[in-house]
Amino acid sequence: MEGKVCKSCRIVIAHGDKCPLCGSADLTNKWSNYTIMLNAEKSDLAKKLGIKINSTFAITIKA
Numbered sequence: 920m921e922g923k924v925c926k927s928c929r930i931v932i933a934h935g936d937k938c939p940l941c942g943s944a945d946l947t948n949k950w951s952n953y954t955i956m957l958n959a960e961k962s963d964l965a966k967k968l969g970i971k972i973n974s975t976f977a978i979t980i981k982a
């Protein structure tokens with residue numbers, strides 16, 4: 920899985936230097952494990968991670 924991850928909302932960003940969700944430029948490529956959220960409003964993991972939209976999110980951010 921390629922891409923950068925927004926440190927504040929964990930979304931995986933394939934292109935660009937800015938988070939499409941929160942507009943943050945604080946991205947990292949040091950992450951591992953990801954989940955593809957298809958049912959964010961019903962998922963316990965989504966609640967735990969604070970995810971509200973369906974997209975790809977990193978589980979572990981290393982830096």
Ligand SMILES: [Zn+2]
Nearest residue numbers: 925928938941
């Ligand atoms: Zn963000």
